[in-house]
Amino acid sequence: DRYFPSSKLCSSCGSIKKDLKLKDRIYKCSCGLNINRDYNASINLSRYELAI
Template identity: 90%
Template sequence: DRFYPSSKLCTSCGSIKKDLKLSDRIYKCSCGLNINRDYNASINLSRYKLAI
């Protein structure tokens, strides 16, 4: 799915951060998760691959 929100999806709570800019290198979620944006996306893509 080319529209899967891998960078905008929180790996901890599953919420989607709609206002994430490309210049934001750290993903900060309201649940308290602070993680590198690319690492967050890689975790989400791994989970997505296992789910399909």
């Protein structure tokens, strides 16, 4: 799915941060997760690949 929100999805709780900008390099979620945006996306993509 080319529209899978891998960068905007929290890899810890699963919430989607719709207002995330490309310039935001650290993903900060309301659940308390603070993680590099690219690392967060890679976790989400690996989980997505396993689910398919």
